[in-house]
Amino acid sequence: MTDLRLTLYLSRLLPDPVMAIVRDRFQLVHDPHDVSPAPSALREGLCQADAAIVTLGDPIEAETIRVATRLKVLANYAAGYNNIDLAAARQRGLIVTNTPDVLTDATADLTWALLLSTARRVVEGDTLVRSGRWTGWSPTQLLGADVSGKTLGIIGMGRIGQAVGHRAVGFRMPVRYHTRLFMATSSLPREWEYRSLQALLGEADVITIHVPLTTSTHHLIGARELAWMRPTAFLINTARGPIVDEGALADALKTGIIAGAGLDVYEQEPALHPTLAQLNQVVLLPHLGSATAHARVQMGLVCLENIHAVLNGRPAPNQVH
Ligand code: DGY
Numbered sequence: 001m002t003d004l005r006l007t008l009y010l011s012r013l014l015p016d017p018v019m020a021i022v023r024d025r026f027q028l029v030h031d032p033h034d035v036s037p038a039p040s041a042l043r044e045g046l047c048q049a050d051a052a053i054v055t056l057g058d059p060i061e062a063e064t065i066r067v068a069t070r071l072k073v074l075a076n077y078a079a080g081y082n083n084i085d086l087a088a089a090r091q092r093g094l095i096v097t098n099t100p101d102v103l104t105d106a107t108a109d110l111t112w113a114l115l116l117s118t119a120r121r122v123v124e125g126d127t128l129v130r131s132g133r134w135t136g137w138s139p140t141q142l143l144g145a146d147v148s149g150k151t152l153g154i155i156g157m158g159r160i161g162q163a164v165g166h167r168a169v170g171f172r173m174p175v176r177y178h179t180r181l182f183m184a185t186s187s188l189p190r191e192w193e194y195r196s197l198q199a200l201l202g203e204a205d206v207i208t209i210h211v212p213l214t215t216s217t218h219h220l221i222g223a224r225e226l227a228w229m230r231p232t233a234f235l236i237n238t239a240r241g242p243i244v245d246e247g248a249l250a251d252a253l254k255t256g257i258i259a260g261a262g263l264d265v266y267e268q269e270p271a272l273h274p275t276l277a278q279l280n281q282v283v284l285l286p287h288l289g290s291a292t293a294h295a296r297v298q299m300g301l302v303c304l305e306n307i308h309a310v311l312n313g314r315p316a317p318n319q320v321h
Pocket of ligand 1: 080287291
């Protein structure tokens with residue numbers, strides 16, 4: 001649909017191919033920038049728009065939803081949508097959509113990048129070489145942990161959890177998983193085995209988190225759960241920061257309760273728990289899960305497809321409920 005009377009609010013600048021389509025089809029409420037809008041600018045922008053694309057860093061609160069009466073569809077540029085007050089959206093009839101599927105591979109790949117970097121001390125190695133202090137090969141230098149043949153524990157068996165599990169085959173890693181939602185076990189490989197959360201944490205050499213952030217997964221991993229893990233185990237989180245109690249994680253790493261962690265997400269992004277920055281056994285990434293050029297363009301296209309459907313009176317393919 002090309003209807004320049006329809007206004008679109010973009011909270012952030014999106015990749016070029018997406019911006020070209022947006023500029024062609026809509027009147028933009030304002031020219032977006034590559035920084036998060038202030039809460040007042042976000043609300044003002046949403047109030048002027050028929051449709052909007054927002055990101056995971058934009059809190060969309062009940063009051064904003066209430067006053068943005070013109071807005072018909074809010075497309076979240078992410079698979080997760082914990083930044084949006086869904087109950088308020090439902091109450092006011094605002095359609096909210098997300099971008100599943102198109103970022104599954106990118107996020108699963110990054111999970112493995114973190115897993116391997118953490119276990120094999122890749123970042124410490126890179127830092128040593130760049131520092132000019134590397135004195136050459138040594139039998140005892142930067143010894144890491146084996147990954148191949150170890151047990152992979154996956155918390156959350158949605159699209160990304162499953163994609164991470166399928167990648168374990170080449171590493172001959174048995175997969176154990178925990179999920180709260182009922183899953184038709186026939187949809188999973190027969191050799192993957194279900195465990196209670198406590199059993200999974202006690203058994204796996206690597207735990208990787210792939211649940212959405214909700215009130216019931218907030219601090220799902222805290223001091224008690226970390227204590228259930230093996231002292232040689234690693235924790236990987238590419239889902240959402242507040243699923244892990246960061247303070248408890250910092251303590252567990254400092255005191256050797258677990259061996260290391262690979263984090264792509266944080267409790268108060270972009271702020272970092274001060275202790276984590278000081279620990280070599282942690283690999284820290286700036287929320288790069290879906291950050292491939294391909295995935296980020298596809299995410300934009302999915303947002304536009306959903307907006308197009310709603311503005312033309314059709315159901316949104318990715319409406320979240
Ligand atoms: C998501 O889609 O939820 C990701 O975190 C975005 O990178």
